[in-house]
Structures are given as C-alpha cells and as structure tokens.
Amino acid sequence: MxxxxxxxxxxxxxxxxxxxxxxxxxxxxxxxxxxxxxxxxxxxxxxxxxxxxxxxxxxxxxxxxxxxxxxxxxxxxxxxxxxxxxxxxxxxxxxxxxxxxxxxxxxxxxxxxxxxxxxxxxxxxxxxxxxxxxxxxxxxxxxxxxxxxxxxxxxxxxxxxxxxxxxxxxxxxxxxxxxxxxGVPWREDLHEAILQTHLGPRPEGMRRPEQLERLAARLRDLLGVPGLNPDSGQELLRALHRSGVEVKTTRSWELEQLKHPAIEPLLAYKKLSRLFAANGWAWLDQWVAGGRFRPEYVVGGVVSGRWASRGGGALQIPRQIRGAAFADSGYKLIVADAAQLEPRVLAALARDTKMAEAARDKDLYAGIAAQGFGGDRAKAKVALLGAIYGATTGESGRLMPQLTRTYPQAVGYVEDAARAGEKGRIVTTRLGRSCPPPSTAWMAAQRSTTAEEQRRADGAARSRGRFTRNFVVQGSAADWAACWMAELRRRLRAFPSEVPGGAAADGGPAGVPEMVFFLHDEIMVHARDEDVDRVCALLEEAARAATQLLFGQIPIEFPVNITVVQSYADAK
DNA sequence: GCACTGAGCGCG
DNA sequence: AAAGCGCGCTCAGTGC
Incomplete structure (x- = not known):
C-alpha cells in the first residue's frame, strides 16, 4: 500500500x-x-x-x-x-x-x-x-x-x-x-590534538598556524623571494623557475621527481596547508557539533548512481584525521567494505567464467595474477583497473592485450560500452540506470567536416567512450551498494526485537546499532560491544542478498572486509 | 563586492 | 610510476 x-x-x-x-x-x-x-x-x-x-x-x-x-x-x-x-x-x-x-x-x-x-x-x-x-x-x-x-x-x-x-x-x-x-561519532579533542601535532596551536584570527608560517619563511629564504605567498600557484611557479627548478606545474607528484632544497619544505607546506584549509579548526567549528559530524548526503548526486555530499566534504575525509572518528564508550565502529567491488561487478556483468574463477579467492587481483600475469599482483591490478577506466597509455595500456587474451568476455563487455558511448549511444547499469545522452553540441561536432574539428570531435568521442565504459561498471557497483545498504537497513531495523533490552529504557533508539557513514563501497556501523558479532553477520548476509538480487545464482563471491575498531584510523 | 573558473588535492 | 573513471572543497585569479 x-x-x-x-x-x-x-x-x-x-x-x-x-x-x-x-x-x-x-x-x-x-x-x-x-x-x-x-x-x-x-x-x-x-x-x-x-x-x-x-x-x-x-x-x-x-x-x-x-x-x-x-x-x-x-x-x-x-x-x-x-x-x-x-x-x-x-x-x-x-x-x-x-x-x-x-x-x-x-x-x-x-x-x-x-x-x-x-x-x-x-x-x-x-x-x-x-x-x-x-x-x-x-x-x-x-x-x-x-x-x-x-x-x-x-x-x-x-x-x-x-x-x-x-x-x-x-x-x-x-x-x-x-x-x-x-552523524559520525567525532571526538573534537582528538581532532584538535591531530591539528596541534601537525600545525601547532590554533592561530589567532586569519593568521597561518605556526608550522605553516615556519615552512613559508623557509621557502621564501630558499627561493630568494621575500614576499612569496606559497598558496599562489603562479607566484610559486615563477619562483621555482627563477631558482632553476624546471617544472610545468606545481603538482606534488611532479615536484617529487626533482632534487632541490626547496622541494621538501614545499611538499610539507602543501600537505599541511591542505589539512589546515580543508579539515582544520574552521571545519571543526562548522561541521562538528555535540560530538557528531553531520554531513548532508546527496543520493543520486552522481550520474552513475553514486552518492555525492554537500558540506563538510563527507566523502573525502582524509586518512590524516580519521583518528577523530571514534566510537562512544562501550561501542565500536564496524567498518565494512566490499573487496574489489568494481572488478567483481564486471566479472558478473560479463558472465566471465574465467574471471569468476579468479574471483573465487578473497583477493581477486591475486587470482588474476595467477591466471594471466605470472603471479604479479601489482601488474594484474593495474591492468584490470586500466580496462575499467579506459587506459590507453603507460603500463596499464600496454597490459591490455594480455588481459584481453585471458578474459575476452570481461574486456569485451567494457569495450562494447566504450564503442556505444563513442557513437553517442546510451549505456545502462545492471538494474536499469542509464547514462545521460550526449549533448546536442557533441552530436553536431561528430558530423564535423574540417580536419581540425574532426580531430577534436574524435577526442570528445573517445572521452565519452571512457565515460560510458566506466559508467556500466561504476554504476552497477552503485546498484549493488544500494541493495547492500537497503538489505542491511532492513536487518538492523529488526534488531531491537531480537535482542532483549535492545531498546533504551526511555523507549528511544539509544543502543541500537546505527549506520553512521557510507562511502561508495564501505559502510560504517556504530554498535554496542555486545552487538558487534551480530552486526558483522548481518553485513555479510546483506552482501549475499545484494548479490542475489542483482545477479541471481552466480558463481562469484562479493566478499566483505570487516574491521571492528574504536578509531576509524585503525580500519583497513 | 560577487560569481565564476582552473589548479590542486582529498576520497572511492 | 601516476595514467584511464567519478566526485567536493579551497584558494587564487579573473571578469563584471
């Protein structure tokens, strides 16, 4: 009804x-x-x-x-x-x-x-x-x-x-x-301790924290630019060039390749300024209250079906501060993630029996490595992710033929999705979510006449192909995750009745295990110590149910890694 | 003073 | 080593 x-x-x-x-x-x-x-x-x-x-x-x-x-x-x-x-x-x-x-x-x-x-x-x-x-x-x-x-x-x-x-x-x-x-249980005192350790005491007003100021001073000295603002990419690039550091951008990974006395303090500055700006005291003031971090989730905020979030950067909590996510006394954080969800979804979508065999093991990449990459797990992982993302260059691109030989079904599935996207067609997830059609401008460009226009249109077509290639996998993984969560929720709602005294004496929900965080393929439950084992079982049960709902009887496991911790920093 | 973009970096 | 997908947030810089 x-x-x-x-x-x-x-x-x-x-x-x-x-x-x-x-x-x-x-x-x-x-x-x-x-x-x-x-x-x-x-x-x-x-x-x-x-x-x-x-x-x-x-x-x-x-x-x-x-x-x-x-x-x-x-x-x-x-x-x-x-x-x-x-x-x-x-x-x-x-x-x-x-x-x-x-x-x-x-x-x-x-x-x-x-x-x-x-x-x-x-x-x-x-x-x-x-x-x-x-x-x-x-x-x-x-x-x-x-x-x-x-x-x-x-x-x-x-x-x-x-x-x-x-x-x-x-x-x-x-x-x-x-x-x-x-909300996520969030210990402000622990968060502040992390900030204090890395940045120094909370600065007055708009000032930089102590450690950032010290690094900035060192940089000005080493680069010989007294007024340098390291937050300005343009100033930084000019200063580096004047000091003979030939970089095209100021990205950290590019700087890491180089040897210069200023590089080390610069990388340190970037890391710390990020912490200060994105998850510092201002963030704490704005998003954490009453011992809880309460972001807004935007269901359907991503075309693929993934969730987005608004405010507080909920889906980007850096590892650096995860120590502040901390279970209440007498409780644990149960952190469960679906192991290698996207590759497994691909194997299931494509009905690739050979890949399904590799997925029999809990470590899918190890299975792939054993079957086609001489046991080299790192290679297997790069190759498979490259297939899902559409890599064409680098090591990942070079490994594609090898992967295709071993798994023609799975690779064929994403290749078909890519070709469809390049032609402007629609692709669809397992449960029926389709990608947006190309814009009219995109369609018009595909009929270009001049060589230069055609070159750009081809680039746009390949770009859309990478999008649709990834869409079928990422989106079907989102289908799976949505079912996993819904199945878990149903089981958790039945929880109090199974456990005598599970509900609080005042009739409120206190004490009941609660889902407090979700991140694409990861669920966090806040539960009392005595409920942990039962919740872990429900997480696995829900995962099996989700697999059955999406794919029916299929010889592919979707294992769930579960860690039971006080502190989110200790998960994984 | 406000809205917008790009660079950069955090997450999966 | 760091490309191939999807996001949000902050800051600098630009245009009105």
Whole structure:
C-alpha cells in the first residue's frame, strides 16, 4: 500500500495560512485511491505518521529530504518510501523505459536534481521547511506522477530490475537522512590534538598556524623571494623557475621527481596547508557539533548512481584525521567494505567464467595474477583497473592485450560500452540506470567536416567512450551498494526485537546499532560491544542478498572486509 | 563586492 | 610510476 504525503492545497500559495498542513491519501498497488483523503496539521504529522506506520505503508513524497529530516527530529522513522523526484530522474533516462511514454511526458517537466533544489541548512525554526509548507506540489499531482511511474515500470520488460532499483534508491534516501540525523561519532579533542601535532596551536584570527608560517619563511629564504605567498600557484611557479627548478606545474607528484632544497619544505607546506584549509579548526567549528559530524548526503548526486555530499566534504575525509572518528564508550565502529567491488561487478556483468574463477579467492587481483600475469599482483591490478577506466597509455595500456587474451568476455563487455558511448549511444547499469545522452553540441561536432574539428570531435568521442565504459561498471557497483545498504537497513531495523533490552529504557533508539557513514563501497556501523558479532553477520548476509538480487545464482563471491575498531584510523 | 573558473588535492 | 573513471572543497585569479 502507498501513502502519498503532500503539502496541503490550502497553503501552497505564498501567503500560507496560519496553520500549515499536509494532505494524505492511501493508494493500492496500482496507484488507485483506496481510502479517504486526510488533512493533518504539520505539528501533528509526526504522531499521525507514527500511527499509520503500523500498517507498513510505502510513503510517497516529492522528496525524502522535504519530510523525513523533520520526522526524524520528532523521533519518527519509517520503513520504506518512494522518492518521486529521484525515481523520476531514473525513469526519464532509463533505457528500459525508452519504449514507454514516460520519458517524453516527463522530460519537459522541471526535473529537480537532488543537488539544486534546496539550501544545505534545514530551517530549524519550524518542524518542517517553509518550502514544503508553501511550494510543494499538491496531492493530485503526486498521485498522478506515482501512477505514471508505476505504469512505466510495468510497461517495460524489466519490471523486476527497475522496481528493485527504485526501491533500493528510495531506501537510500531514507538511509541518507538517517545518517545525517545520527552523524559520525567525532571526538573534537582528538581532532584538535591531530591539528596541534601537525600545525601547532590554533592561530589567532586569519593568521597561518605556526608550522605553516615556519615552512613559508623557509621557502621564501630558499627561493630568494621575500614576499612569496606559497598558496599562489603562479607566484610559486615563477619562483621555482627563477631558482632553476624546471617544472610545468606545481603538482606534488611532479615536484617529487626533482632534487632541490626547496622541494621538501614545499611538499610539507602543501600537505599541511591542505589539512589546515580543508579539515582544520574552521571545519571543526562548522561541521562538528555535540560530538557528531553531520554531513548532508546527496543520493543520486552522481550520474552513475553514486552518492555525492554537500558540506563538510563527507566523502573525502582524509586518512590524516580519521583518528577523530571514534566510537562512544562501550561501542565500536564496524567498518565494512566490499573487496574489489568494481572488478567483481564486471566479472558478473560479463558472465566471465574465467574471471569468476579468479574471483573465487578473497583477493581477486591475486587470482588474476595467477591466471594471466605470472603471479604479479601489482601488474594484474593495474591492468584490470586500466580496462575499467579506459587506459590507453603507460603500463596499464600496454597490459591490455594480455588481459584481453585471458578474459575476452570481461574486456569485451567494457569495450562494447566504450564503442556505444563513442557513437553517442546510451549505456545502462545492471538494474536499469542509464547514462545521460550526449549533448546536442557533441552530436553536431561528430558530423564535423574540417580536419581540425574532426580531430577534436574524435577526442570528445573517445572521452565519452571512457565515460560510458566506466559508467556500466561504476554504476552497477552503485546498484549493488544500494541493495547492500537497503538489505542491511532492513536487518538492523529488526534488531531491537531480537535482542532483549535492545531498546533504551526511555523507549528511544539509544543502543541500537546505527549506520553512521557510507562511502561508495564501505559502510560504517556504530554498535554496542555486545552487538558487534551480530552486526558483522548481518553485513555479510546483506552482501549475499545484494548479490542475489542483482545477479541471481552466480558463481562469484562479493566478499566483505570487516574491521571492528574504536578509531576509524585503525580500519583497513 | 560577487560569481565564476582552473589548479590542486582529498576520497572511492 | 601516476595514467584511464567519478566526485567536493579551497584558494587564487579573473571578469563584471
């Protein structure tokens, strides 16, 4: 059963009435009304939702981000939902729905990307965002959209995959909101200790920290430029050239190749200034509060289906400061990552039995090395990643023929994706997420007449080929990860009932294992010491379930590496 | 003063 | 050794 939740029609104008409200309507599996319309004052909504949740409906709303954060703040969680905006974006582009009327009918509608629609900071003054109260579409509109989406899924030959994708992605939006609500346990004191060790004490005002200032002074001295600002690439490049250091850029890896007294302090400066600017005291002030780091995750923020994040650089937490992510007393951080997810996904997609054999082992690269690279694991890894990314030069490019001989199926799969992309065609992930079509400018350029234009168009075609080549693998890996998370969430929600006294005495969720972080192929759970073993088992169970959902019975393992730690720095 | 781009570097 | 994919963030530099 579906329960559609919309802004009440009475308060969608700019001059919203004094009592903002929401409309509710239940629909049957086909999307037809199966109950009476209900209007609820927003202040009562959490209680109403909690009550209706007993029937285990699938909540349907314009965007999970519109409603769910406030419900979570009010202590209410839901089991499942359908995020209309996210699902519409998938269905509009999916190759599976191309033969239905859905893309054409919905393409023209303003497709609100998950990334452009709302400010990053929720309105804390009221329970729900004022946007929801005043500008949300009405119930009829949402019901019509849901019916159209259900029909589009039904009209394809791939109903099972597509409905799984929509359910998993929608579950992802719930998880994202829940993880933002919970936050990563973050010890400010440990973070500050790391900063102190590397940079010195917190500087006053806008000044550089002690250690950065010392390195800057040394650089000015060594390069003979008294006023040098090492943060300026242009100044730095000029100064290096004057000192006889012939570099094209100031990239660290290029500088590392050279011998000059200034190189070592310069590399040190770059490393430290990065720490200071990106994850220093200002970051701590802005993003960590009450012992939790709460970034915003953007589900569907990447075309391939990966998550993006907004604020705090959640998906780029440098190893340097991971020591500050630290479990509460009596708890552990359970960090699980899917081992070599993308190569395994490729083997499964391509049904490459030879590669599947190599993937029998927990270390896939070692298996590949044994089969075709004389046991050289490093070579095997470079070759396989090169195939997935489309490397043409360097060692990786040179190893391609060797890889192709051993795994014609797998290499053929990504080659086909690349050729399709070069021709301007669409490619699709396992569950039916398709890549965006090329722009009209790209298409026009492919018909260029002059030699110079044609050369550029060929370059653009190869570039798109690398994109589509990678898309099928990265995107299918994202499909797998979405299912993994959704399966884990379902199991974790059942957790308290399995463990006597699992819920806190006050009835709140304290003590229950919580997902607190997700990074493409890695999940972090914060759990009490006594729950660790059970959670580890659930992580592996969920991974097996995800594999079954995507590929059915297949002789390829998707092993999960799990480490149980106090500190994130100790994972891996 | 504000918006934007490119360089550079963090993550997978 | 550091290219081949996908991102976000900060700073310098530029243009209005």
């Amino acid at each position: 579906y329960l559609v939740l919309a802004t009440a029609s009475g308060n969608r104008s700019a001059d919203a009435g004094p009592s903002p409200a929401a409309d509710l309507l239940s629909l049957d599996a086909a999307g037809n009304p199966s109950g009476t319309r209900l209007t609820v004052a927003l202040q009562n909504l959490p209680d109403v939702v909690r009550g209706l949740e007993q029937d285990r409906p699938r909540w349907v709303w314009q965007r999970t981000q519109d409603w769910y954060p406030a419900l979570l703040r009010a202590g209410v969680s839901v089991e499942k939902c359908h995020d209309l905006t996210l699902c519409r974006n998938i269905l509009v582009y999916s190759e599976f729905t191309a033969s239905t009327g859905y893309p054409r009918a919905n393409m023209a509608l303003p497709v609100e990307g998950a990334s452009d629609s709302r400010p990053g900071v929720p309105n804390q003054d009221s329970l729900f965002d004022s946007q929801v109260q005043q500008r949300g579409p009405g119930l009829e509109e949402l019901c019509a959209d849901l019916r159209a989406q259900l029909a589009a899924v039904r009209d394809t030959g791939e109903q099972a995959k597509l409905s799984l994708l929509l359910a998993a992605e929608s579950a992802g939006t719930l998880i994202a909101a829940e993880m933002q609500h919970t």
